[in-house]
Amino acid sequence: MxxxxxxxxxxxxxxxxxxxxxxxxxxxxxRCQSSTNTWLIYRKNVSIEKVPHSLNARIAADSxxxxxxxxxxxxxxxxxxxxxxxxxxxxxxLDIAPYLKAGDNTIAVLVWHFGKDGFSHVNSGKAALLFDxxxxxxxxxxxxxWRCAVYEAYQDTEAPFPNYRLPExxxxxxARLEIPDWHKTTFKGHLPPAVPxxxxxxAPFGExxxxxxxxxxxxxxxxxxxxxxxxxxxxxxxxxxxxxQVTPYLKVEGKAGAVIKIQTDNxxxxxxxxxxxxxxxxxxxxxxxxxxxxxxxxxxxxxxxGIKVLEMKYRETGYDAEFSGSFSCNDPFYTELWKRSAxxxxxxxxxxxxxxxDRERAQWWGDEVNELGETFYALSPSxxxxxxxxxxxxxxxxxxxxxxxxxxxxxxxxxELPLQMLASVGWYGFYTQYYYSADSSFVPLIYDRLHRxxxxxxxxxxxxxxxxxxxxxxxxxWGENVDIGVLTNCxxxxxxxxxxxxxxxxxxxxxxxxxxxxxxxxxxxxxxxxWTGKAYRAPGYKGETDDRAQAMAVLSGLASKDKxxxxxxxxxxxxxxxxxxxxxxxxxxxxxxxxxxxxxxMKERYTKMMAYPYTTLFEGxxxxxxxxxxxxxxxxxxxxxxxxxxxxxxxxxxTSPGFKTFKIQPQMGSLTEAKAEVDTHYGxxxxxxRKSGNRLQIExxxxxxxxxxxxxxxxKNKKISAGTHKFML
Numbered sequence: 001m002x003x004x005x006x007x008x009x010x011x012x013x014x015x016x017x018x019x020x021x022x023x024x025x026x027x028x029x030x031r032c033q034s035s036t037n038t039w040l041i042y043r044k045n046v047s048i049e050k051v052p053h054s055l056n057a058r059i060a061a062d063s064x065x066x067x068x069x070x071x072x073x074x075x076x077x078x079x080x081x082x083x084x085x086x087x088x089x090x091x092x093x094l095d096i097a098p099y100l101k102a103g104d105n106t107i108a109v110l111v112w113h114f115g116k117d118g119f120s121h122v123n124s125g126k127a128a129l130l131f132d133x134x135x136x137x138x139x140x141x142x143x144x145x146w147r148c149a150v151y152e153a154y155q156d157t158e159a160p161f162p163n164y165r166l167p168e169x170x171x172x173x174x175a176r177l178e179i180p181d182w183h184k185t186t187f188k189g190h191l192p193p194a195v196p197x198x199x200x201x202x203a204p205f206g207e208x209x210x211x212x213x214x215x216x217x218x219x220x221x222x223x224x225x226x227x228x229x230x231x232x233x234x235x236x237x238x239x240x241x242x243x244x245q246v247t248p249y250l251k252v253e254g255k256a257g258a259v260i261k262i263q264t265d266n267x268x269x270x271x272x273x274x275x276x277x278x279x280x281x282x283x284x285x286x287x288x289x290x291x292x293x294x295x296x297x298x299x300x301x302x303x304x305x306g307i308k309v310l311e312m313k314y315r316e317t318g319y320d321a322e323f324s325g326s327f328s329c330n331d332p333f334y335t336e337l338w339k340r341s342a343x344x345x346x347x348x349x350x351x352x353x354x355x356x357x358d359r360e361r362a363q364w365w366g367d368e369v370n371e372l373g374e375t376f377y378a379l380s381p382s383x384x385x386x387x388x389x390x391x392x393x394x395x396x397x398x399x400x401x402x403x404x405x406x407x408x409x410x411x412x413x414x415x416e417l418p419l420q421m422l423a424s425v426g427w428y429g430f431y432t433q434y435y436y437s438a439d440s441s442f443v444p445l446i447y448d449r450l451h452r453x454x455x456x457x458x459x460x461x462x463x464x465x466x467x468x469x470x471x472x473x474x475x476x477x478w479g480e481n482v483d484i485g486v487l488t489n490c491x492x493x494x495x496x497x498x499x500x501x502x503x504x505x506x507x508x509x510x511x512x513x514x515x516x517x518x519x520x521x522x523x524x525x526x527x528x529x530x531w532t533g534k535a536y537r538a539p540g541y542k543g544e545t546d547d548r549a550q551a552m553a554v555l556s557g558l559a560s561k562d563k564x565x566x567x568x569x570x571x572x573x574x575x576x577x578x579x580x581x582x583x584x585x586x587x588x589x590x591x592x593x594x595x596x597x598x599x600x601x602m603k604e605r606y607t608k609m610m611a612y613p614y615t616t617l618f619e620g621x622x623x624x625x626x627x628x629x630x631x632x633x634x635x636x637x638x639x640x641x642x643x644x645x646x647x648x649x650x651x652x653x654x655t656s657p658g659f660k661t662f663k664i665q666p667q668m669g670s671l672t673e674a675k676a677e678v679d680t681h682y683g684x685x686x687x688x689x690r691k692s693g694n695r696l697q698i699e700x701x702x703x704x705x706x707x708x709x710x711x712x713x714x715x716k717n718k719k720i721s722a723g724t725h726k727f728m729l
Contacts, residue, residue, distance in 0.1 A: 022058070022130070022132050022141075022199075022200030022201070022208070023132055023134055023139065023141045024058075024130050024131050024132035024141035024142040024143065024200060025130070025141075025142055025143055025196040025197075025198065025199055025200065026126070026128040026129070026130050026142070026196065026197050026198040026199070026200070026202075026205060027042075027128060027129055027130075027142045027143065027144075027146055027148060027194040027195060027196050027197065028040060028126070028127055028128045028129070028148060028194065028195060028197055029148040029149055029150060029192055029193075029194060029195055030192070030195050031149070031150050031192075032127055032148075032150055034113060034115060034125060034126045034127040035115055036114070036115035036116045036156070036169060037112075037113075037114070037115055037154070037155075037156050037169035037170075037171070038112075038113040038115055038127045038150065039110065039111065039112055039113070039150070039151040039153075039154035040110070040111040040113070040127055040129070040148060040149070040150055040151060041108070041109070041110055041111075041148065041149055041151045041179070041182050041183070041191065042107075042108065042109040042110075042111065042129055042142075042146055042147065042148045042194065043106065043107070043108050043109075043146065043147045043148075043182070043183075043187070043191055044106075044107045044108075044131075044140065044142075044145070044146045044147070045104060045105070045106055045107075046104075046105050046107065046140050047103065047104050047105070048100055048101070048102060048103065048105055048138060049102065049137070050102060050137070051097060051100045051101060051102055052097050052135050052137065052138060053097065054095045054097045055095065055096050055097040055100065055133050055135050055138060055140075056093055056094070056095055056096075056133065057093070057094055057095075057096045057131065057132065057133035057140070058091050058092070058093050058130075058131075058132045058133070058208075059075075059078060059079075059091060059092045059093075059094075059109075059129075059130065059131050059132075060079065060089055060090065060091035060092070060129075060130040060205070060208055061078070061079045061109075061111045061113075061128070061129050061130070062082060062089065062111075062113055062114075062123075062124045062126060062127060062128055062205065063079060063081065063082065063111075063112060063113055063114040063115075063121065063167070064077055064078065064079045064111070064112045064114075065077075065078045065079050065109050065110060065111045065112070065129065066078065066109065066110040066291065067107075067108070067109050068106075068107070068108040068109075068183045068184075069096060069099035069100065069105065069106070069107050069108075070099060070100070070101060070105055070106055070185060071106070071183075071184050071185055072099055074094070074096065074099055075092070075094065075215065076216065076218050076315075076317065077216060077291065077293070077317065078092050078215070079091075079092060080211055080213075080351050081114075081118075081120050081121035081167065081351045081352070081409060082121055082122050082123070082124060082409060083120075083121060083122045083393060083397075083408060083409020083410070084209040084392065084393060084396060084409075085206070085207075085209075085393075085396035085397065086122060086396075086397060086409075087203075087206035087207070088205075088206035088207045088208070088209055089124065089205045089206055089207075089208055089209070090208075090209050090210070090211050091130070091208045091209070091210060091211065092211045092215070093210060093211070094215075096133060104185075106184070106185040106187075107131075107140065108182070108183035108184075109129055109131070110151070110183070110291075111127065111128075111129050112154075112291070112292075113126075113127030113128075114167040114168060114169070115127065115169075116167055116169075116411075117167060117410070117411020117412040118164075118165055118166050118167030118168070118360075118361075118362075118410070118411065118412065119165040119166070119167075119360045119361065119362035119363075119407045119410050119412070119413055120167065120351065120352055120354070120360070120361045120362050120363060120407065120409060120410065121167035121409055121410075121411065122409050122410065122411035123167070123411050124204040124205050124206075125204050126197060126198070126204055126205070128197055128198070128205070129142055129148075130142055130200060130205075130208075131146075132200070142194070142196075143194070143196060144193055144194055144195065144196055145193075145194075146193075146194040147190075147191035147192065147193060147194060148191060148192065148193070148194035148195070149179075149191045149192060151179065151182075152174075152177050153173055153174050153175065153176075153177035153178050153179070154171065154172070154173055155172040155173070155174055156169060156170065156172060157170040157171075157172045157276070157278050160273050161273070162273060162274050162275050163272040163273055163274065163359065163360075164412065165272070165359065165360035165361075165362060165412075166274060166275065166360060166361060167411075168275050168292055168361075169275070169292075170275055170276050170277065170278070170292075171275075171277045171278070171290055171291070171292045172277070172278040172279075172280065173277075173278070173279050173280065173288060173290065174280040175256075175279065175280060175281055175282040175286055175288065176256055176257070176280060176281075176282045178282065212385055212388065212389050212392075213319070213320075213385045213386055213389055214319070214320035214382055214385070215320065216317040216318060216319065216320060216350075217316075217317060217318050217319065217320040217321075218315065218316075218317050219315055219316040219317070220315060221249055221289075221313040221314070221315050222313055222314055222315070222316065223311075223312075223313050224238040224239065224240075224299075224312055224313065224314065225239070225241075226238070226239035227239070227312065234302055234303055234304070234305070235300055235301065235302050235303070236300070236301045236303060236309065236312065237298050237299075237300055238298060238299045238300070238301065238312055238314070239297065239298050240296065240297055240298060240299065240314065242297070242343055242615040242616075243266070243295060243296060243297050243343065243344075243347050243614065243615050243616045243633075243634055244295060244316050244318065244347060245293045245294075245295050245316065245317055245318050245347060245350065245357060246264075246293060246294065246295065246299065246314040246315060246316050246317075247289055247290055247291055247292070247293050247294075247314065247315045247317065248262050248277065248289070248290055248294070248299045248301070248312075248313075248314050249287070249288070249289040249290075249311075249312065249313040249314060249315065250262075250279065250287065250288055250301060250309070250311065250312050250313075251285070251286070251287040251309075251310040251311035251312075252281065252285075252286060252287075252303075252307050252308060252309055252310055253284065253285045253286075253307070253308040253310060254281050254283075254306055254307035254308060255281065255283055255306060256281055256282045256283045257280065257281065258280070258281040258304040258306065258307050259278055259279070259280055259281075259304060260278065260279040260280075260281065260301060260302065260303055260304065260307065261276065261277075261278055261300075261301070261302040262276060262277040262278070262279065262290060262299065262300070262301055262302075263275075263276035263277070263294065263299075263300050264294050264295060264296025264297075264298060264299050264300065265296045265297055265298040265300065266294070266295055266296035266297070266358045266633070266634075267294075267296070267358075269295075269296075269356065269357075269358030269359055269632050269633065269634070270356055270358060270359030270360075270619065270629075270630035270631060270632035271359075271624065271630040271631060272358075272359045272360075272630060274294070274358040274359060275292055275294050276294070277290035277292065277294075281307065285310065287311070289315065293317060294358075295347060295357045295358055295634070296358075297614065297615065299312075299314060318346060318347070318349070318350065319346065319349040319350055319383065319386065320382055321346075321349075321379040321380045321382045321383035322379065322380040322382075322679075323342060323346070323378065323379060324379065324380040324677070324679035324684070325342070325376075325377045325378040325379060325646065325676070325677055325678050325679055326338075326675075326676060326677045327377075327642070327645045327646050327649075327650065327674070327675070327676045327677075328674070328675055328676075329645075329649070329671050329673055329674040329675070330671055330672050330673040330674070331671060333603060333607075333610065334599070334602075334603075334641070334645055334649075334671075336610065337602075337606055337610060337641050337642075337645075338641065338642050338645050338646075340610070340614075340615060340616060340617050340639075341374065341378075341617060341638070341639030341640075341641055341642035342374075342378040342379075342639070342642060343615050343616050344616040344617045344634055344635065344636050344638060344639050345371055345374045345375065345378055345379070345636045345639050345642070346378075346379070347616060347634050347636075348367070348371060348634065348635070348636035349371075349383070349386055352386070352389065352390055352393070352409075353367065353368040353371045353372070353386060353387065353390055353636070354367070354636075355367045355407075355619075355632075355635060355636075355637070356619065356632040356634055356635050357634060358632060358634070359630060359632055360407075362406075362407035362410070362413075363390055363393070363406060363407045363408065363409070364406055364407050364420065365390070365394060365406040365407075365420050365421065365423070365424040365429070366406075366417070366419075366420035366423060366424075366580060366637065367580070367635070367636060367637040368387065368390055368406075368424070368429075369420075369423050369424055369428050369429045369432075370580065370583055370636065370637045370639065370640055370643075371387075371636045371637070371639070372386075372387040372429070372432065372433055373428065373432055373436075373643050374636070374639050374640075374642045374643050375387070376436040376437070376678070377642060377643055377646040377647065377652075377676075377678055378642060378646075379679070380679050381437070381679060381680065381681050384433075384436075384437040384439065387433045388433065388439060388441070388442055391430060391433065391442050391446060392442060392445070392446070393408050393409060394406060394408060394424060395445075395446040395449045395450070397409070398449050398452075398453070401457070402452045402453055402456045402457045403416050403421075403453070403457055403471070404416065404421050404424075404425075404449075404453055405417070405421065405471075405472075406420065406421070406424070414472070415471065415472035415473045416471035416472050416473070417471060417472075417473045417474075417475045418469045418470070418471040418474070418488070419475065419476050419484070419487055419488060419491050420475070421453070421471075422488075422491035422492055422494070422495045423491055423494075423495075425450050425453065425454070425495050425498065425499075426491060426494040426495035426496075426497070426498045426499075427494040427495070427497050427498045428494065429498075430442075430443075430446070430450070430498055430502075431497075431498035431501060431502075434502075434657065435654060435657050435658075436654055436657075436658070436659070437657075437658055437681075438657035438658025438659075438660065438681065439658075440505060440657075443502050443505060443506065444506060447499075447502055447503075447506060447508075450499060450502070451499065451511065454492075454495055454496065454499055457469075458492060460518070460521075463521075463525045463528075463529070464518070464521030464522060464524075464525050465489055465521075465522055465525050465526070465529060466488055466489050466492040466522070468484060468485060468488050469488075476548070476581075477548055477577060477578050477580055477581040478578035478580065478619075478620060478628030478629055479576055479577065479578050479628060480543065480544075480576060481543035481544045481545075481546050481574075481576040482543070482546060482548065482576075483536070483537060483538050483541050483543070483545075483546035483548070483549040484538070484541075485530070485538025485539070485540070485541060486530050486536045486537065486538050486541075486546065486549035486552070486553065487546075487548060487549055487552055489522060489526060489530070489558070490549070490552035490553055490555070490556040490558060491552065491556075492522075493519060493522050493523075493526075493556045493557075493558060494552075494555075494556050496515050496518055496519050496522075497519065497556075497557075499511075499515055500512050500515040500516065500519070503515060522558070523557075523558060526553075526558045527558075527560075530553075531563070533566075534566055534570070535550060535566065535567070535570050536549050536550055536553045536559070537549075544574065544576065545570055545573075545574050546574070546576060547570065547571055547574040547575065547576050547577050547585050548576065548577045548581040548584065548585065550567045550570050550571060550574075550585075550588070551571070551577075551581070551584045551585040551587070551588035552584060552588075553567070554567060554588040554591055554592060555584060555587060555588055555591060564592045567588075567592065568589070568592055568594055568597070571585060571588070571589060571597075571601070572597065572601075575604075575605070578619075578620055578621070578628050579605075579617065579618070579619070579620065579621065579635070579637060579638035579640070580637040580638070582605055582640060583637075583640020583641075583643065583644070584640075585601070586598050586601065586602055586640060586641065586644050587640075587643075587644060587648070589601065590644065590648040590667055593667070595648070595649070595667035595668065595669035596669040596670050597669075598644070598648070598667075598669065599649070599669040599670060599671070600669075600670075602641055602644070605621065606641065608621060608622060609621060609622070609638075612633075614633055616633055616634035617633075617634070617635065617636075617638035617639060618631065618632065618633050618634075618635060618638060619631050619632045619633075619635035619637075619638070645674075645676070646676045646678060648667050649666065649667055649668060649669070649671065649674055649676075650664070650666060650674050650675070650676035650687050650689065651663065651664045651665035651666040651667060651687075651711070652664060652676060652678050652685055652687060653665070655709065658680060658681055658682070659678070659680040659681075659682060659685065659703075659706060660682070660705075660706055661706065661707050661708070661709070662685065662706065662708050662709075663708065663709045663710070663711055664687055664698070664700060664708055664709070664710050664711070664720075665710075665711040666687075666689050666696060666698075666713075667713075668689065668691050668696070671691070672690065672691045672692075673688075673689065673690050673691070674688075674689050675687060675688035675689065680703065680706075682703040682704065682705055682706045683703030683704060683706075684701065684703065685700075685701065685702065685703060685706075685708075686699075686700070686701035687699070687700050687701075688700075694713075695728055695729060696712070696713070696728065696729040697726075697727075697728055698710065698725075698726070698727055698728075698729060699724070699725070699726045700720060700724070700725050700726075700727075701723075701724045701725075702720055702721065702722045702723060702724075702725070703722060704722045705722065706722060707719065707720060707721055707722065708720040710727075710729065712729040713729070716729070
């Protein structure tokens with residue numbers, strides 16, 4: 001245990017700020033009981049003789065905060081959900097000098113303390129703020145000189161409450177208890193003194209780890225363009241442009257005591273209740289924005305009789321990345337499928353990658369493996385940081401016995417899904433993140449833990465094949481006919497493949513040699529145990545032939561090319577995979593040079609889902625009972641076609657880290673036109689392909705300082721330097 005704690009401290013020290021650097025203290029107020037859904041307001045008046053060129057402020061809160069300086073909102077929903085490790089807390093860093101002025105300044109902070117655990121947050125048990133801005137001439141730090149109060153206008157609603165997976169609560173705001181202008185320079189009221197409750201670095205908040213993803217993109221308040229009333233006239237349905245993360249706003253006039261209810265059409269997304277809001281009016285004209293984000297295609301306002309609506313708006317916030325990748329083709333079905341995949345990816349990104357933004361907001365790593373692969377083809381490079389954050393969290397939460405589990409951060413989930421973990425640390429998870437981004441910074445920090453997981457936790461049998469582990473949940477995919485035995489060996493082999501690459505990168509030659517021997521043994525024994533002559537099947541497995549297992553045998557490299565005809569036949573007959581594993585089935589078909597059938601199967605699988613009038617993709621192939629696991633309508637693991645269309649149909653794949661070199665190897669199938677853009681750290685790769693008979697006309701843009709290799713359908717290679725090129729293949 002001591003060794004594990006030392007290793008954790010070393011890992012955190014690499015990307016954290018030591019507590020001894022901080023002068024600020026964690027503060028709240030003596031009336032604060034740190035109960036669930038507690039809201040606190042803070043004020044600090046400070047006089048500055050001369051505004052410095054820059055002044056970095058470090059701010060932490062359990063759990064979220066909103067910051068104003070001199071009447072300007074500086075941060076909208078600062079902070080990250082707790083959990084860089086089981087004990088520690090994230091902090092933000094920003095330059096506040098542009099918001100200061102010579103003379104008197106007012107700093108105001110609203111803090112929302114979740115006060116409960118969830119699948120994406122671990123509760124410290126204390127509502128508090130930490131603020132630290134120190135330069136040679138200025139010191140603004142959280143201490144007893146600040147003012148703080150519990151903001152009693154924020155309250156709990158009555159039942160129903162959000163399901164247990166969410167650390168967030170419903171938010172009720174009673175405007176009759178509002179403290180007008182509490183955050184403004186003109187405020188003349190009185191708040192009691194703040195109370196220091198802990199030094200930086202002390203329990204229960206732990207070490208402070210710098211936020212390693214950007215602050216949220218913020219649209220500002222936007223008017224709805226499409227609003228309609230219910231037949232009864234009491235509900236206003238406000239249409240959003242797409243499924244997005246929003247905070248709803250209203251401006252109304254009326255008498256005190258009326259209750260306005262606010263939720264989205266996704267309130268019961270995935271068959272579980274998520275978050276909603278209530279606003280209790282005061283007399284007169286008033287406006288309010290509910291700061292707890294919710295998602296959906298519509299926002300619903302239930303307006304009581306006697307309340308006059310003056311304005312309704314929304315604010316979209318989300319991860320700060322652009323939709324800088326693209327795909328289109330001559331078949332609008334695939335163009336729209338790519339677009340919905342990208343929208344689903346984006347709405348499942350925020351503090352962490354999520355399985356879904358409504359039911360649980362949890363960082364399930366099976367989902368994240370698919371998501372991080374999609375990110376490189378859909379979004380700008382700032383998006384790459386989210387997976388790195390997740391990698392550190394996954395390994396920092398490693399148990400004393402060496403096992404890893406997700407979702408983490410989490411305060412009320414502790415089960416390992418072994419196959420998800422193998423996928424995470426392996427070729428499609430950690431290695432793809434490194435290779436596609438060229439960011440290897442996390443590799444030396446997590447390698448020893450990765451090695452421990454693969455070699456201490458997992459064991460091989462006498463033949464050298466890996467022994468199945470049930471963990472706490474033996475889960476390979478939603479649906480039936482999941483051949484865990486075959487899948488376990490494939491995922492483990494791919495994990496070893498990634499570890500070997502990392503070992504060589506770090507100069508661990510002995511590890512690489514040992515891993516090579518293990519992989520060779522698995523490769524020799526795999527067919528002996530699992531190949532039936534027609535398909536791969538584990539001894540004792542009684543279900544129908546598993547399409548997922550055949551796909552992973554291909555993608556792992558354990559299936560030799562002579563078996564491809566038989567495996568293609570299986571994949572034309574068996575349709576068991578959920579959207580999560582369907583990505584790998586489609587990729588295996590492209591790998592076996594079956595683009596026409598890959599596109600056909602893609603269309604067969606997604607046609608029903610695409611017929612719904614939604615902008616996002618589902619957890620299963622249908623909604624509700626026709627889905628899996630609750631059936632959310634926004635599950636990013638369903639976006640595998642995005643990767644396939646850009647990576648395989650248009651053929652854009654890196655051949656060295658970060659797309660420094662890359663290949664264009666189109667597999668057009670039945671399509672006649674396709675084009676794609678991929679945004680890299682070097683700039684945008686753009687390719688446009690037209691097929692005429694057996695020939696391809698290609699227009700390619702290669703970023704500066706990169707080069708490309710064009711591979712024709714017949715296998716001929718052509719080297720391409722930076723610039724824009726047109727040619728025929």
